[in-house]
Amino acid sequence: MSTLEYTPHIEQSRQHYGPVPPGPVERRAKTKKRKLKLQNGTIDAGFEIPSKLVLPMAGAPREMQQLRYQAVTCDPDDFARKRYRLRQTTLKRTTELMVVITMYNEDEVLFTRTLYGVMKNISHLCSRKSSKTWGPDSWQKVVVCIIADGRQKVHPRVLDCLRVLGIYRGMRSMKSFVNGHAVHGHLFEYTTSFGLDPDLHFKYPDKGIVPTQIILLVKEHNAKKINSHRWALNAFADVLQPNVVVLLDVGTRPGPKSLYHLWKTFDMNSNVGGACGEIAVYKGRRWIGLLNPLVAAQNFEYKMSNILDKPTEAAFGYISVLPGAFSAYRYIALCNDKHGNGPLASYFKGEFVHGRDTDIFTSNMYLAEDRILCFELVARPNTAWLLRYVPGAIAETDVPDTLPEFILQRRRWLNGSFFAAVYALWHVGQVMRSGHTVGRKVMLGIEAFYNVINLVFAWFAIGNYFIFFVLLTSGVEDIPGIGGIKYFNNIIQAVYASLLVACFLFSMGNKPRGSKLKYSLTVWFFALLTMYMLVCAGLCAYRVLAAGGSMYGQMVLSLLATYGMYVASSVLAFDPWHIITCSLQYLLLSPAYVNVLNIYAFANLDDVRVLSLSPGTKGEDKKVQVDLGSVVQDTQANVEMDLLDADGLDDAYLEALGNLRNRKPVPVPERSRGDLDEAAKDYYANVRTNVLLFWVLSNGFLALCILSGGESSKALSTEASEGQTQRAYMVFVLAFVAITSIIRFAASTMYGLVTLFTG
Numbered sequence: 001m002s003t004l005e006y007t008p009h010i011e012q013s014r015q016h017y018g019p020v021p022p023g024p025v026e027r028r029a030k031t032k033k034r035k036l037k038l039q040n041g042t043i044d045a046g047f048e049i050p051s052k053l054v055l056p057m058a059g060a061p062r063e064m065q066q067l068r069y070q071a072v073t074c075d076p077d078d079f080a081r082k083r084y085r086l087r088q089t090t091l092k093r094t095t096e097l098m099v100v101i102t103m104y105n106e107d108e109v110l111f112t113r114t115l116y117g118v119m120k121n122i123s124h125l126c127s128r129k130s131s132k133t134w135g136p137d138s139w140q141k142v143v144v145c146i147i148a149d150g151r152q153k154v155h156p157r158v159l160d161c162l163r164v165l166g167i168y169r170g171m172r173s174m175k176s177f178v179n180g181h182a183v184h185g186h187l188f189e190y191t192t193s194f195g196l197d198p199d200l201h202f203k204y205p206d207k208g209i210v211p212t213q214i215i216l217l218v219k220e221h222n223a224k225k226i227n228s229h230r231w232a233l234n235a236f237a238d239v240l241q242p243n244v245v246v247l248l249d250v251g252t253r254p255g256p257k258s259l260y261h262l263w264k265t266f267d268m269n270s271n272v273g274g275a276c277g278e279i280a281v282y283k284g285r286r287w288i289g290l291l292n293p294l295v296a297a298q299n300f301e302y303k304m305s306n307i308l309d310k311p312t313e314a315a316f317g318y319i320s321v322l323p324g325a326f327s328a329y330r331y332i333a334l335c336n337d338k339h340g341n342g343p344l345a346s347y348f349k350g351e352f353v354h355g356r357d358t359d360i361f362t363s364n365m366y367l368a369e370d371r372i373l374c375f376e377l378v379a380r381p382n383t384a385w386l387l388r389y390v391p392g393a394i395a396e397t398d399v400p401d402t403l404p405e406f407i408l409q410r411r412r413w414l415n416g417s418f419f420a421a422v423y424a425l426w427h428v429g430q431v432m433r434s435g436h437t438v439g440r441k442v443m444l445g446i447e448a449f450y451n452v453i454n455l456v457f458a459w460f461a462i463g464n465y466f467i468f469f470v471l472l473t474s475g476v477e478d479i480p481g482i483g484g485i486k487y488f489n490n491i492i493q494a495v496y497a498s499l500l501v502a503c504f505l506f507s508m509g510n511k512p513r514g515s516k517l518k519y520s521l522t523v524w525f526f527a528l529l530t531m532y533m534l535v536c537a538g539l540c541a542y543r544v545l546a547a548g549g550s551m552y553g554q555m556v557l558s559l560l561a562t563y564g565m566y567v568a569s570s571v572l573a574f575d576p577w578h579i580i581t582c583s584l585q586y587l588l589l590s591p592a593y594v595n596v597l598n599i600y601a602f603a604n605l606d607d608v609r610v611l612s613l614s615p616g617t618k619g620e621d622k623k624v625q626v627d628l629g630s631v632v633q634d635t636q637a638n639v640e641m642d643l644l645d646a647d648g649l650d651d652a653y654l655e656a657l658g659n660l661r662n663r664k665p666v667p668v669p670e671r672s673r674g675d676l677d678e679a680a681k682d683y684y685a686n687v688r689t690n691v692l693l694f695w696v697l698s699n700g701f702l703a704l705c706i707l708s709g710g711e712s713s714k715a716l717s718t719e720a721s722e723g724q725t726q727r728a729y730m731v732f733v734l735a736f737v738a739i740t741s742i743i744r745f746a747a748s749t750m751y752g753l754v755t756l757f758t759g
Contacts, residue, residue: 031172032645035638040083042178043071043631043639049166049190050653051646063087063191064211067166069173070189072217073181076227079235086239087189088143088213096133096141097125097263098242098331100232102225103250104149108157108660110251110398113198117253117395118144123208124257133267134260143240145215145232150222151186156666160656161200165192167216170652172644176220177630185231188216200660225249225324226351226369233334233344242331249325252397253282261393262328273333273377273385276322277393278306293585294406298399300582304566306391307573311748314389316447317440318378318431320421321371322387326395333377333385343376360687364605365423368416372423379430384440391573391755403519404512407600414601421455424448450743457736462500463699464733465594467706469496471726472533475540496529503596504696507603519596526591534587561738565745572749602692606684 036045046066074082088095099118103111122142128134133141146167148154151174162168167190174186191213195203203209217231229247237245244266246259258277265275281299283289290296313319322329336342350366366372377385400406428448432441457464470493477486499522506515506522566583570576631639644652706729 031642031648033640034643035640037638038178042073042181043069043175044085045069045173047169047173047643048646048649050649052650052653053164053166060193061191063091063189063213064193066190067169068189069169070187071175071178071183072185072187073178073183075184076231076235079231080238084187084235084239086215086236087191088240091140093140095143095240095242096138097143097244097246097259098232098237098240099142099144099246099248099259100229101144101146101248101250102149102228102232103146103154103158104222104225105153105155106158106250107155108161108200109198111155111158111161112196112200113253114248114250115144115146116195116197116203117255118248118259119195119203119209119212120256121254121259122212123210124260126210127208128260139210139212143213143215143236143242145236146217147228147231148216148218149225149228151218151220153222154218157659157663160659161196162216163653163656164660165194165196165214166190167192167214168218169649170644171628172642174218174628175631175641176628178639179632180630183220183628185220186218188218190214190216224351226348229324230348230351233331234348237331244328245331245334246328247324247326248395249397251282252279252325252395254326255394255396258326258393258395261390265388265390266328266330269386269388271384271386272330272388273383274319274322274327274329274374275388275390275393276310276319276327277390277395278310279323279326280306280394280396281399282396287581289401290581292401293589294403295399295401296582296585297589298406300578300586302399303570303575303578303582306389307569307575308565308744308748310389311391311751312744313447314387315747315751315754316443317386317436318444318447319374319387319389320424320451321368321417322374324370325397326393327370329377330385333380333383334373343373343380346376347373360605360684361419361422363684364415365419366416367412368420371417371420375420375424375427378444379427379434381430381433382435384435384437386440389751391752402516403523404516407512407519407597410597411601411604411607414597415605418455418458418601421451425452425455453736454740459695460699460702461594462598463702465591466496466500466699467703467726467729468733469493469529469533470707471730472536472540475543476536479539479543492529492532495525499525499529500595500599503599504603507600512600522596523589523592526595527588530588530591558734558738561741565741569745569748572752602695603688605691606681606688 036043038044046068049065049067068087070084072079072084074084101114101118122139122144125134125138125142126136128138146162148158159168163170167188169188174183176183191211193205193209193211195209195212197203215236217236219228219231232247233245244263246262248254254277262275262277266272279302281289281295281302283295283299290299310319334343334347336345347369350369350372353362353366374387378387400409425448428445431444431448434441436444473489473492474486477489479485502518502522506518510518512519567576567579570579631641706726
């Protein structure tokens with residue numbers, strides 16, 4: 001079947017479905033007046049779906065024949081208290097799994113990739129025959145909650161996909177005000193019986209698709225992802241009371257069994273409060289995406305993090321971050337206590353911290369609010385919740401494929417993770433007062449000490465990289481037969497220092513999109529310098545080997561402990577391909593990770609959105625939108641609305657099909673910045689300057705102390721009395737790298753074996 005076309009031959013298993021219309025037609029405004037009775041003072045109505053929609057015919061359940069719409073006029077925290085209802089509770093169904101999909105302005109390919117991946121997972125849950133929880137009708141235990149962050153920000157083609165699936169009706173059924181109350185969100189509920197794959201092909205039950213219960217919330221205002229999570233967890237989950245909540249971003253496609261593997265972790269271990277799987281880079285068909293060095297480097301980074309870092313942290317019981325793009329939580333572990341304190345309360349502070357009275361530490365810390373949630377969950381008083389990594393739960397996600405996108409993404413990650421890590425370490429005593437056993441508290445304490453050391457080395461990363469560049473390039477200067485290399489090294493080292501200065505200048509006020517060429521040239525120059533450094537390192541190793549000095553053994557040990565562990569752990573994980581396809585790209589781009597990203601991050605600590613808006617209007621859209629109109633009830637609590645009639649509804653449906661078939665590009669709104677008042681600007685800029693100054697001076701002082709301790713060319717010599725300071729420092733750093741690599745390898749291997757034998 002071709003994209004969005006209907007084949008006249010109808011297979012026996014598909015005979016109860018109506019045909020997909022053959023092509024687009026121009027929509028005509030065919031409307032009719034309809035009176036709707038308000039429920040609890042707001043619109044709560046059932047709308048018939050288009051007759052052209054592919055769906056089961058006569059005898060189908062009402063949830064597949066009718067789309068339910070509610071105009072939500074309250075804050076998400078008041079959703080249950082205001083007695084809003086959901087179909088799941090009306091039908092008296094229990095919710096075992098709630099899948100939350102958040103989106104902003106992603107296109108139809110990314111959207112269908114995620115939603116179709118979720119549908120395949122629900123099909124797998126229904127195919128399990130020996131499970132006590134899952135079976136043929138277990139789709140009734142899964143609710144998919146799609147939250148669009150801003151009505152005017154949603155990609156038009158995504159709305160076409162939703163309309164084609166029957167989940168969305170259009171703006172004629174929506175209002176900006178009901179009885180004088182502003183509408184905060186437009187809530188649609190529908191159970192669809194078919195899907196759309198990323199190629200926009202219809203997929204029916206004969207292809208394994210089962211009914212899917214979907215809640216769609218189109219927020220009236222753009223208020224960021226954390227606000228979408230507040231709608232999901234404080235509003236809908238409060239009504240549904242699910243056992244496990246899975247968080248997904250549009251563009252992340254879970255594997256066919258990933259949701260089951262995540263859920264199984266909670267089912268087998270009652271003390272697991274949160275879990276995550278492996279987030280893999282979406283490489284495209286036949287891995288064509290790896291031709292982009294930036295994508296390849298990120299693929300290597302993601303793989304090694306999933307093979308070494310995540311299992312190591314899980315072995316201790318605390319994973320510093322469960323990625324918001326693909327993670328799961330036990331709902332009762334998140335819920336606040338009767339006094340309003342708990343993980344969710346701490347998590348959602350991030351929605352309101354960017355005010356003029358908020359300090360820069362808190363503002364940057366909540367750039368990585370998922371890290372705060374993980375810490376508060378493990379450190380919750382009188383509980384012993386643990387976080388787990390599930391290797392079998394794999395989800396592919398899009399990563400930045402251009403340098404400006406990459407720099408902006410990592411700026412938020414680096415600043416958020418740094419300040420969140422400081423917060424967790426500062427409040428480590430909270431972990432010691434939790435309900436964990438003494439043995440577990442000891443392990444968590446060891447992990448905290450391990451994180452302190454890593455944080456210190458991360459702070460001095462830029463200085464250490466420069467020191468090793470100077471030492472390794474200078475180490476070839478006294479090799480016989482290489483004349484004039486000292487003068488060439490002086491030029492090369494000056495170029496390196498100039499690139500660092502240039503990065504500071506680029507980062508102070510210039511945005512990556514406006515300085516793309518400058519950043520690209522800087523990254524390529526750093527890559528060329530890295531190639532030269534690697535050649536010098538090889539020559540130095542050969543010289544030390546020939547001399548038989550102890551320095552050779554230390555260098556070899558460090559290299560084996562680092563890169564050897566990479567290879568060994570990847571082979572043990574039966575996933576070594578990134579070593580072959582991506583390690584060189586990551587190695588050459590490593591100075592960009594250390595220098596370009598860190599400099600931009602620290603130079604833009606003040607780049608946070610400082611908005612002093614009320615909870616209902618927080619975000620970019622400061623003015624209440626009135627374009628949808630308003631309705632006011634009459635004496636019988638009825639309102640009159642001008643809705644599409646049957647023909648108009650079918651015409652709108654045909655138009656959506658045509659839009660998806662033709663794939664005509666549409667303009668996508670850019671995310672704008674909020675305004676800062678002058679006092680906040682001055683405060684944030686001053687703190688940014690202080691932190692940046694301390695970071696630069698501390699790294700510069702380290703480099704000065706090490707490089708001024710003797711001739712750098714003598715640091716790798718086995719006989720020279722000079723260069724003792726450099727040699728001692730190299731031994732210290734190499735030993736640290738070796739020890740941490742061994743710890744990561746041992747802990748990840750142990751966790752892998754435990755997972756293998758215990759499930």
